[in-house]
Amino acid sequence: MKIIISGYGRMGHEIEKIARGRGHVIVATPDKKEDWKKIKLSPENCDVVIDFSTPDSAEIVVNHCLNSGVAVVTGTTGWSDRLEKSKVLCYKTSGALFHAPNFSIGVNIFFEINRKLAQMISGHNYKARLNEIHHIHKLDAPSGTAIALANDIIASNKTYSKWISGNVINKETLPVFSERTGEVPGTHLIEWSSDTDSIEIKHTAHSRTGFAIGAVLAAEWISGKSGVFGMSDLLNSTS
Missing domain, CATH: 3.40.50.720 (NAD(P)-binding Rossmann-like Domain)
Structure with a gap:
């Protein structure tokens, strides 16, 4: 081509x-x-x-x-x-x-896992947070991948109605945190926490x-x- x-x-x-x-x-x-x-x-x-x-x-x-x-x-x-x-x-x-x-094929598998986990955990008193880390040259924050992950959580879990960058003050809002450092190709971490335990899923890109x-x-x-x-x-x- x-x-x-x-x-x-x-x-x-x-x-x-x-x-x-x-x-x-x-x-x-x-x-x-x-x-x-x-x-x-x-x-x-x-x-x-x-x-x-x-x-x-x-x-x-x-x-x-x-x-x-x-x-x-x-x-x-x-x-x-x-x-x-x-x-x-x-x-x-x-x-x-x-x-x-x-x-990334791996990230798109990660999307599927994220949707499934958000659906399964809905109604079980877990709170989510999303962290993304990228290189200092990336202009937008949160990353497009983080936004897609956040929107999938909202669509799959009845707890959340919207997302916001940084700390939140109500339980209906999903917090998304962004960091720009070095030459990191891309890392996305989603943590679900309750009073008894935590569940984390993470994707780390090793290169472009x-x-x-x-x-x-x-x-x-x-x-x-x-x-x-x-x-x-x-x-x-x-x-």
């Missing part, structure tokens, strides 16, 4: 390495919005764009792809308030949009490789499709 990588930072470089290793051609690696002015985007010169840019750029990049008839895979977080508009555009243009807050592999797999999978997709579609698909 012919791939454009939007956002040529650490993740962009890792995606390039994985994509080339799987026989794909990297057409361009625009790192800023201005770089797109040099690229004539069309299905003839690009099969899919993989976007790991910034919250400010993601919507522009995604919409440009959809309007140009090119499939787009985005893992950029921090723009969920505008994502729905891009989904509407995707359906309007019969385009292909694959969005996930996290492309798992995220990059997932993004390239998504790009391969979305080829020839139309619609809005996520990791559950990829993991539950046989083709």
